[in-house]
Amino acid sequence: AQRVTQPEKLLSVFKGAPVELKCNYSYSGSPELFWYVQYSRQRLQLLLRHISRESIKGFTADLNKGETSFHLKKPFAQEEDSAMYYCAIRGGGAQKLVFGQGTRLTINP
Amino acid sequence: NAGVTQTPKFRVLKTGQSMTLLCAQDMNHEYMYWYRQDPGMGLRLIHYSVGEGTTAKGEVPDGYNVSRLKKQNFLLGLESAAPSQTSVYFCASNLEVGPPYNEQFFGPGTRLTVL
Numbered sequence: 001a002q003r004v005t006q007p008e009k010l011l012s013v014f015k016g017a018p019v020e021l022k023c024n025y026s027y028s029g030s031p032e033l034f035w036y037v038q039y040s041r042q043r044l045q046l047l048l049r050h051i052s053r054e055s056i057k058g059f060t061a062d063l064n065k066g067e068t069s070f071h072l073k074k075p076f077a078q079e080e081d082s083a084m085y086y087c088a089i090r091g092g093g094a095q096k097l098v099f100g101q102g103t104r105l106t107i108n109p
Numbered sequence: 110n111a112g113v114t115q116t117p118k119f120r121v122l123k124t125g126q127s128m129t130l131l132c133a134q135d136m137n138h139e140y141m142y143w144y145r146q147d148p149g150m151g152l153r154l155i156h157y158s159v160g161e162g163t164t165a166k167g168e169v170p171d172g173y174n175v176s177r178l179k180k181q182n183f184l185l186g187l188e189s190a191a192p193s194q195t196s197v198y199f200c201a202s203n204l205e206v207g208p209p210y211n212e213q214f215f216g217p218g219t220r221l222t223v224l
Contacts, residue, residue: 009149032208043113044152044199044215051208086151094159095140095203095211096167099151 006100021072023087032090113216132200140203141183
């Protein structure tokens, strides 16, 4: 069965410091992995997906199949990065997503 | 182009009452989903639909029913609300194609409290 684990419920860093949000998954096959972000009082929106290999708002995420991880990183955190972040995996048909528990990131000034 | 919309935004129910949440999308997506969001549990799939007239159970379907009579609408029903159904409900939709065009789009959410 597919499973996504985000071990940190809360993460707090200072502005300008590096940020890493951890995500581990279990899936047999070739998964699609995503990071979604939910800013305060807003809907979930896609931040990035592993197949795009892109950097969005300074964030990157590398798929490590050996460690089954898809950690989200940003070298210099900004206050506007404060939000709830969800790692998600797609698989099993019908484009369904399985989400991790989420990590609430707070950037302190 | 409104994307995915949800009605209502907020609702308070008493135990045993019933209600229907409406989701609408104007992107001509085949696939639609209902999730619930609870602290520490992320988003969990309640029911989903792969097309007009079809529905299927997700991870946590008990206590909920759904209908997809029109392609653009996906209704979530609570027949007899329970306090355990206090949650934020999100609707989402998706094209049926593969990557990179299969981004899942979310509605703004409905905050439901059952007393």
